[in-house]
Each structure stands twice: as structure tokens, then as C-alpha cells.
Amino acid sequence: MKRFAGQTVFVTGGNKGIGRGIATRFAEEGAQVAIAAIEADTPEIAAAIAAETGAKTLGVTLDVTDAAAVREAYAEAEARLGTLSVSVQNAGVITIAKVEDLTEREWDLNLDVNTKGVFLCCQEAVKRFRASGTKGRLINTASGQARQGFIYTPHYAASKFGVVGLTQSLAKELAREGITANAICPGIIHTEMWDYNDRVWGRMLGEYGPGELMAEWVEGIPMGRAGTPAEVGALVAFLASQDAAYITGQTINVDGGLIMS
Numbered sequence: 436m437k438r439f440a441g442q443t444v445f446v447t448g449g450n451k452g453i454g455r456g457i458a459t460r461f462a463e464e465g466a467q468v469a470i471a472a473i474e475a476d477t478p479e480i481a482a483a484i485a486a487e488t489g490a491k492t493l494g495v496t497l498d499v500t501d502a503a504a505v506r507e508a509y510a511e512a513e514a515r516l517g518t519l520s521v522s523v524q525n526a527g528v529i530t531i532a533k534v535e536d537l538t539e540r541e542w543d544l545n546l547d548v549n550t551k552g553v554f555l556c557c558q559e560a561v562k563r564f565r566a567s568g569t570k571g572r573l574i575n576t577a578s579g580q581a582r583q584g585f586i587y588t589p590h591y592a593a594s595k596f597g598v599v600g601l602t603q604s605l606a607k608e609l610a611r612e613g614i615t616a617n618a619i620c621p622g623i624i625h626t627e628m629w630d631y632n633d634r635v636w637g638r639m640l641g642e643y644g645p646g647e648l649m650a651e652w653v654e655g656i657p658m659g660r661a662g663t664p665a666e667v668g669a670l671v672a673f674l675a676s677q678d679a680a681y682i683t684g685q686t687i688n689v690d691g692g693l694i695m696s
């Protein structure tokens with residue numbers, strides 16, 4: 436089913452991990468997809484997704500914390516792919532440190548990318564939805580850590596709780612215009628970010644070998660397995676679809692039952 440035929444979708448962090456799952460799902464469902472990420476090879480990854488799916492894509496190397504660059508990237512996406520319908524704010528970072536070792540730089544990086552970056556992209560998308568009269572969709576990647584803070588990541592938890600707050604605020608402002616804003620909370624999805632988590636949390640929490648901490652935490656998931664980027668992409672596509680027109684300001688877990696609130 437090509438639910439997004441003719442629509443232009445912007446996905447930050449769409450070159451790998453969860454974002455690639457999201458971008459691929461939209462491409463498979465007929466959208467033109469702009470993929471914006473910090474890595475220099477983002478245009479090549481976007482071209483690979485186009486080759487895999489037959490969709491038109493655009494890859495832009497972008498730092499989501501740079502407001503001017505965000506403006507330019509959205510302008511280029513609309514100029515090359517057409518009027519924007521959906522913006523997915525998914526780019527994110529994590530670092531892990533004990534409270535006394537957590538640097539101001541780490542604090543700023545997590546808040547800048549995970550919270551300010553989400554806001555800057557939402558802001559630019561909303562300007563464009565309003566200019567074109569589009570009942571657009573904002574979908575923001577939060578985390579299980581937007582529900583409950585975990586050990587050694589107060590900065591990451593703060594940044595993700597912030598995503599939920601800004602999403603709710605935008606949802607209220609935009610509701611009468613038919614623009615929705617929702618947040619999603621992935622649980623444990625096997626990506627490069629989780630390889631880092633496994634290595635660093637594993638080292639800090641005990642004598643864990645590679646993959647052992649993740650395996651232990653996955654055992655605690657009611658469904659007994661990690662999620663996939665494609666499963667997150669399926670939720671994001673639903674929230675962007677016509678079927679979700681009456682859903683706004685919500686925060687939805689996609690985590691195999693890990694957190695039930």
C-alpha cells in the first residue's frame with residue numbers, strides 16, 4: 436500500500452539505525468524522502484535507499500543544532516522533492532557517565548542534539564506547513580528514558596523528557612490547524628547506539644562481555660527480544676498516515692512491553 440505517494444517526508448538521522456528504518460518505510464510507501472544526518476556520506480546512503488525502494492530521495496549532511504543549516508536543508512528538500520507533509524525528528528546522541536564525571540560538554544551535546552535539534556526542525560517544518568496550508572505531521576523520537584531515567588544518563592533522560600514536553604506544547608498550538616505532533620519511545624533497538632550502550636554501561640555495571648548486558652536487559656522485555664528499526668518505522672508511518680489524523684500530543688512506546696505507562 437503506497438500511503439504516502441506524492442508526499443515529501445523529512446527524516447533526521449535517517450542514514451542509519453532507527454532513522455534508516457523510518458526513511459526506508461516511507462520510501463517503500465511511495466514518499467519522496469529527505470534524509471538529513473551528521474555523517475558526510477549521507478547523500479550516498481540516501482541514494483542507496485532510493486535504489487532499494489525506487490523512491491526519490493535526497494541526502495543532506497546536516498548538524499541539527501545549527502539553525503541556519505536546518506533552514507537551508509528544509510528549503511533544499513522542498514525545492515528538490517516538493518511540499519513538505521511529514522517531519523520526523525529522530526537524530527540523537529547518548530553518552531554515559533557517572534554523575535561526578537559527566538562533563539558540561541556532554542550535558543550540552545545531549546540537550547543540543549536531542550532537544551534543541553528536535554525543536555529547530557519542528558520549527559522549520561511548521562513554518563513550511565503553515566506557508567503551504569498543509570495539515571502536516573511532526574513525529575519526534577524520544578526514548579524509554581522519556582518515561583523513566585536510567586543510571587548514568589541524567590543528561591540523556593533530561594533531553595528526552597524535554598522532547599515529550601515540547602511535543603505536547605506544539606500539539607496544543609497546532610491542533611486547530613490540523614497539524615499533529617506526537618512523540619515515540621523506542622525501547623531497546625539494536626543499532627550502533629546500542630552497541631555503545633552495551634559496551635559502556637556493561638563496563639560500568641559489572642563484568643559484562645560484548646553483548647551480555649544487552650542480552651540481560653532484553654531478557655527483561657516481556658516479548659523477550661529487542662526491536663528492529665523497521666518496527667519503529669511502522670509506528671512512525673502509522674502516526675504520519677490518515678488513520679492517525681485524530682491522534683496528537685501523545686507519547687507512544689514501541690518497546691515489546693518494556694514500559695507499560
Ligand SMILES: NC(=O)c1ccc[n+]([C@@H]2O[C@H](COP(=O)([O-])OP(=O)(O)OC[C@H]3O[C@@H](n4cnc5c(N)ncnc54)[C@H](O)[C@@H]3O)[C@@H](O)[C@H]2O)c1
Pocket residue numbers: 447448449450451452453454471472473474497498499500525526527528529548576577578579620621622623624625626627628629
Ligand atoms: N537504539 C535504541 O534502542 C534507542 C532507544 C530509544 C531511543 N532511541 C533514539 O532513537 C534515535 C536514533 O537512535 P539510533 O539508535 O538509531 O542511533 P544511531 O547512533 O544509530 O543513529 C543516530 C543518528 O543521529 C544522527 N545525529 C547525531 N547527531 C546529529 C547531529 N548533530 N545532527 C544531525 N544528525 C545527528 C546520526 O547522523 C545518526 O543518523 C535517537 O534519537 C535515539 O536517542 C534509540
